[in-house]
Amino acid sequence: MRIDKLLWFLRFAGSRGLAQGWVEEGHIRLNGRRVERCSAGVKTGDVLVLPLRNSVRVIEIITLPARRGPALEAQGCYRVLDAAPLAPLARPEIEP
Structure with missing residues (x-):
């Protein structure tokens, strides 16, 4: 299955166009390699690294x-x- 279609089907992206943008910009990793083609195939057992708002999610299909x-x-x-709870990538600096 195409990676853009998968991201949309799994509800990580609100539209297929948004998923295509993430892939073309190189934000998605498939089995440890950066994916830049929307037509990249994904199969059962593959591992994806996805950026989500302020964190990163690692999933296995x-x-x-x-x-x-x-x-x-x-x-x-x-x-x-990544079973740990989602943690922000950066915390705002708080001054006392």
């Missing part, structure tokens, strides 16, 4: 989704590998 369904259906298609 368990099964390829057949459609863009509800969030619970999408979450059943992948396993989160």
